[in-house]
Amino acid sequence: MRADPDRSGTAPGMTPGGDAVAVVLATTPAADLPCPDGASLLERLTRQLVTLPVRDVHVVARPDGTRSYAAGPYQMPHRLPDTMSDGLAEDLRVVAKTARTATSPVIVLVADVVAHTEALATLLAGPSRLTGAIVGPLVGPMAEAGERSPLHPPVRTESGRVVSAGNSFHEVERADGVFGGVLQVGEAHLTSLAEVAEELADLAERRRLGRVSDAEVPDLLLAGLVRSGVPVRSVTVGALRCDRVADSAGAEAAISGLAGVDASRARLDAAVKTGDGFFTTFFVSSWSRHLVRLAAMLGLTPNAVTGISVGLALIAAIWFSDGHRTGLVVGAVALYLSFVLDCVDGQLARYTRRFSALGGWLDGICDRLKEYVVLAGLAFGYHAQSGESGGVWPLAVAAVILQVVRHMVDFSYAGAVADSGAGVTAGPRRPLAEPRDGPPPTEPRDEPPPTEPQDEPRGGPEKPVLITTSQTGSSPVRPAEVTSVGASSGLSPRVRSAAYWLRKIIVLPIGERMALIAITAALFDARVTFLALLGWGVVALAYMSAGRIRRSFG
Known part of the structure; x- marks a missing residue:
């Protein structure tokens, strides 16, 4: 069976609605870019989220935005009233307020994400609902000379976790992947999310974060959580696509790329876990x-x-x-x-x-x-x-x-x-106002003891595989467990x-x-x-x- 990449219907085994809260940042012009069916990128993404275990979708927009998604047949049944925000600092405070009041996982992403529904489900529909981020391979020009891009912020992973994350301000040493733009924060770390968001908002107001753009809220939060010691799982989505776009040409290429993937086969490959005996x-x-x-x-x-x-x-x-x-x-x-x-x-x-x-x-x-x-x-x-x-x-x-x-x-x-x-935190706290991380740790201090992966109940961790993007291709990331042994x-x-x-x-x-x-x-x-x-x-x-x-x- 070949899945229709442009349809956002409920994926197999899923039921509409759930217990998470999604904060979608429609704060860039990319949110209003059109899809082939006439909807905007924001409309498409919102329709996908409500087919996943998401209770509410909270859209943050600019007062002068066109917000074509708010009218007509594309109005979403699980949408909260839009929040108008004047800038980056206020965006972060909206996230902080949401984290303070939420009693379930909080998802933060920008409306420029173009992805298969099953790619999002790899992170958002898992049984554990732990803190995690979609991560893809570091390939192409980004792998040379440490080049950074707002759409592809670098990360370093070890043993299936993000141990360093970057953006236009925060730098990463020895990056081995890029952040895919989708961040989920579990209930246990909502307080940390609120504190990180508020601290980053203060830094943004004081212009301590350099030239960070409005599209980098999830990137900043990921870097802040990692530097605050929160363990963040690195989740990859195989041959499924999860792209971020900035203009019409990029959106068209990303949406066309969805049709080139057999989503059913990719989902089947992803169902087979790595890390087994x-x-x-x-x-x-x-x-x-x-x-x-x-x-x-x-x-x-x-x-x-x-x-x-x-x-x-x-x-x-x-x-x-x-x-x-x-x-x-x-x-x-x-x-x-x-x-x-x-x-x-x-x-x-x-x-x-x-x-x-x-x-x-x-x-x-x-x-x-x-x-x-x-x-x-x-x-x-x-x-x-x-x-x-x-x-x-x-x-x-x-x-x-x-x-x-x-x-x-x-x-x-x-x-x-x-x-x-024990094991709740991933390491010592690192200042958010410092652009550089300290030297990378040789072994994560909070790495859980080795278990028997085959004995895990069927609700255990999903298989970490690969992610491909239209900009970066499909070069694989080596399994963290293998590369970390004796690295x-x-x-x-x-x-x-x-x-x-x-x-x-x-x-x-x-x-x-x-x-x-x-x-x-x-x-x-x-x-x-x-x-x-x-x-x-x-x-x-x-x-x-x-x-x-x-x-x-x-």
Whole structure:
């Protein structure tokens, strides 16, 4: 299915309305640029926002603006009365006031954004609703000599976060991307947003921000939030488009560019997360998107796919309980397919935007259920085949207990971090009136502990991929996790990549566990499976515990 790029209807799995508040800054002439259907850019953007989880759209305009969007058939049902603003400082104070009164995430963007609805949804329709910004690649002339453009403000990212952001006043050292112009601030950081906006407004009134233009409000706020220590996710949108334009030629090119992208295929690619373990990345995610498309065509829900995955795990356990070589091989195949569908349910949820707390809870519970049932089946089969009852059951029980302890260490640490407030800030506060950031940090101080990405409920983070713009092309940004490993040590890319995957493998995530169970059961027997799980599991537990202890004292 090929999506119509010029239509702003509700995307699959979405329902109109929601709980966020969008502040759209129609403060530049670009807001009134025409689209092929006769609407203005502002009208088009507003229609897109009301199809996403956005409760209200608050338009800030200039008193002398034409505001053709306010009349006729394009008047929006979810619009608040327009706010007239005289300049940059007042724009920022409007954002501050909105943040002070909001009880839900606040979205800030300028009306010159031309994007697929699904590109906006990547940031605005995710289940977490955390603070984040759309970021694209730094390519073309912007990559040379640190050239800056108001439409493409530079940023530097590390480990999936924006750690430095620029604009016409604030400079960025070693930029590796550009801000796409769409900023979302989660509920936990609304106070910080208000304080940053007010401080920037004061600086603008005192002419301390140089020649910053009216179109740079989101850019200033992003730089202010990052410098204030707020963790801002870096969100990219794959082959989908998210452009900013300044004139009619740019608007025409950007809108024409939307038609050159198969939005459905791009959304499907984006549904497959990066950051998963080695086995999941290369032996599941490399082809599971075909199953996602099939499930969507059949109208299956993510919960239905979870149920099928559980059924295949039960089949694997039954075949394992037979104990013969044929049963072990068939069980291994069924277990692999069960894990594939365990990944597909989350991918389908992201593809269709069908997120639910129940689905995430079922996903996590069923993962544990499937794993323990399969281990029980292996123990029964070994006992039935060999007649030995005393040798395998203690190993099976020990393997289950070890896995329970590993999960307890993992999730209890995450809960302790959340309760203590650790990790809420991204680093020391840096002055907003200084044009330059300090030296880039070698490692984010607030980087969360490594988790098992495959064990995340289906409402987990969306896949960070690439963004393309009509001005910059489509050169990829390297995954932050790979480029940050040993980046400051002078190691070769091959060594850094090997170190990255080693760190992923050593913690024995669910993909590696399922592969270990399936391979050892099919080639050897249950005793070898349990011994392998215990040996690798102890190493993984020690590695995870050491990492958490180090972070606790760090």
